[in-house]
Amino acid sequence: MTFLNFFISGISLGSIYAIIALGYTMVYGIAKMLNFAHGDVIMVGAYVCFYAVSRYNLNPFLGVIIAMFLCTVLGILVERFAYKPLRQAPSLAVLITAIGMSYFLQNTALLLWSSNPKVFPSIIGRGSFKLFDGNLSVSHITVLTISVCIVIMIVLSLFIGKTKLGKAMRACSEDKGAAQLMGINVNATISMTFAIGSGLAAIAGALLCSAYPTLMPTTGALPGIKAFTAAVFGGIGSIPGAFLGGLMLGVIEIFAKAYISSQLSDAVVFAVLIIVLLVKPAGLLGKSIQEKV
């Protein structure tokens, strides 16, 4: 039973990684850039949601919607001012800009909201489902996170696979030049990708802070890195891969803590990552050539 409990802890931690990883992987799959500021957009989303709920007493779901809206705007602005001018620049320059943007957002948050940790009010309470006479408990937030993850995964896959905009996105991902020649507005398509990614970040922020309720300007940074790892693990660019990678990373982390050593858990997680990448360089579900997403 302890084993199952640890497994469920792993799944709940992993589901958080997964939902963050979805945003990473989508932006990478289409724009071919690593948006390291993603974790910090999550933090901004969580702060917006926090203020909406605890200062203005709004309904938590309304709070999440406001956060999504503002994060989408933020995502578009970041893209417009930091990434768009670098569209033709080498990818290293874009990567460094993304890291700079991450620090910019963190430090702005520090100024605006100070670094005093705040306790985030859970969007659906802190209850849990009890199974097997209460020997096993699954918190509501875990169930919600996984459901939201699956819904997002399906909607994103459908959107990218079936709609005209999605088709444009795939075209940009494969060959920007050719896409442009076919009459696709590449810039608008990439901006659109960022907008969607940032909207997802707001949902991830609300769920992250509902599960682990302390909120600080650095809240998004480390889970962001872990989620990035999860995305690479699952095959960056692949949407189901991000989901699988996130869940596996969470489970491995908890099992390593429980059965090997709490001091070594991160070392074990990254050792597994290295082994997986040695065997399957494109990640679990990644394809090594074209057609990412």
Next chain:
Amino acid sequence: MTKRIFTCALLILAMSSCAFGAPFKLGGTAPLTGGAAIYGTAARNGAAIAVEEINAKGGDIQFELRYEDDTHDAEKAVNAYNALKDWGMQLSLGSVTSKPCEATAAENFSDRIFALTPSASSAAVTEGKDNVFQMCFVDPNQGTASAQYIGEKGFAKKVAVIWKNDDVYSKGVYDTFIEAAPKYGLNIVSDTTFADGNDTDFSVQLTDAKDKGAELVFLPMYYQPASLILAQAQAMGYAPKWFGIDGMDGILTMEGFDKSLAEGVMLLTPFNADAKDELTVKFVAKYKEKHGEIPNQFAADGYDCVYAYYQALTQAKANADMSAEELCTKMIEQFTTMTFNGVTGENVKWSANGEVTKDPKGMVIKNGAYVGLD
């Protein structure tokens, strides 16, 4: 070099201008803004109350207090320190938090300006410096004192420890706690860690403690991870006794924190706002009146620092015309020999290396407030 000469010139100028019965210039750096501001403002407020009281007495010894913001950053602390030196600081209150104080203490040492820090607790603050003293316990002592307190009070036999293995503060306390535990009959049944990056999920650590039957969980850490641990333990229905150290101070003022989670949490701090002795009652009343809240241990440390200076200066028959260096020699003499009674302890003594000896006081959180255990 030019800068140093310039500073010296300013210093001399500042001193000569404030001679003849002028107050002693007392300066310190503290995080007055940012994440650690809760500590900095408390220490400053405490010191300011003491200065006000002493000045109101109208005796020979008068103080002029000045605090500069260091935002808990070592580099900014040195700049703040230099600003204070330019102002003509004769006696220093060091810095409030450890990292900045390690930096300013080195300056204090090379400038021969005596420092008494209210709350910078790392061992490196005083190490190798004959003129830097602490009002709070040095970190490693907290571990020993906690083990002794838990053992002697008979709170538990089986103890679990959860600590942060990438943090010197946590590790320092953990090491001495583990070392001292067997001596006081404590059996460490569970010993687990976390670090930056995996400090969100504590289910494994808590399950381990629960399965091994720990009656008490010792948490040598700051209050932010502790708040997550308390919430997750409640969610899994585990209710041991909780024991924290001074980093736990602050958990009740966290915005949005459900105070019922901290109900029954014990912590060892040198100051108990509930104590009935005359000094504490007077200080707490005054602090409440001025700032509308119960003072924490940082405020008490700041308050005691000023009174310790008052006692040492009186005994040394010092006057404000003396240079910082003369005062420094006198203060070293006094602090290594005197005994001080303050709100953070009775019979407080200092060793030659600047570490303090006093009895810690146990506190417990009841109905969302700190109450003395004794």
